[in-house]
Amino acid sequence: MTGSEASPSFKLAYVPGVTPAKWVRIWNERLPDVPLTLVAVSVEEAFDVLRGGGADAGFVRLPVDRTDLSAIPLYTETTVVVVPKDHVVAAVDQVSTDDLADDIVLHPLDDTLGWERLPGQPAIERPATTEDAVDLVAAGIGVLVVPQSLARLHHRKDLTYRPVTDAPESRVALSWPEEKTTDLVEDFIGIVRGRTVNSTRGRAPAPAPAEPKAKAKRPETGGGARRKPAAGKSTGRNPRSGGSGSAKGTKRGKPRRGRS
Known part of the structure; x- marks a missing residue:
């Protein structure tokens, strides 16, 4: 380098x-x-x-x-509403946006949910950040609907949160x-x-070296072409079978008749 x-x-x-x-x-x-x-x-x-x-x-x-x-x-992410621990929402497992109709719902400028229509009652002004909005919830000014990870990030001992079933998700x-x-x-x-x-994509391993091809083995022939059996030698067949392995000159003639 x-x-x-x-x-x-x-x-x-x-x-x-x-x-x-x-x-x-x-x-x-x-x-x-x-x-x-x-x-x-x-x-x-x-x-x-x-x-x-x-x-x-x-x-x-x-x-x-x-x-x-x-x-x-x-x-x-799951969307949750952040509320004080003594809020009525803290007594249930989950809520809908309709359950927040009477609450002031804070809408920070760094909101990540992209609401078409914010639930509840609007605040007088929008907090600059989610962290500022959490402080306002702790002060009893309103409630805050955020992704669960942000509720955990800004967790306070005097606050809790519950899932909101029909809110936008991040x-x-x-x-x-x-x-x-x-x-x-x-x-x-x-x-x-x-x-x-x-x-891992993008890190293709180097191709493995090609293995040399094995040479084809020639059948063992005992030192060359196949030899023919020597003349007069048996090929392994039974000479009585009439096959080509019978000895030459063994043709039998007709039997002689005895003299009367």
């Missing part, structure tokens, strides 16, 4: 709520010589980071602009610039998809 060549490395972006630790661990086991750097990004800036080269790939939330970015959907995907689908990106795709180290 010349001094102008940079050592290989891999930058992985991820949005709040995604936990990439499992995939990073597998990467470090398979490619210990290629350091992986994590880049925490907000939902809004994730795609600009990928396009600008700030990361080789990233865990993002759909939708993804497929004009210049590739994406592999990975999983869909989907997480692995995305990267389409024109920069490098070997390292292919390696990471293989890890995320659960491929084994021997089946």
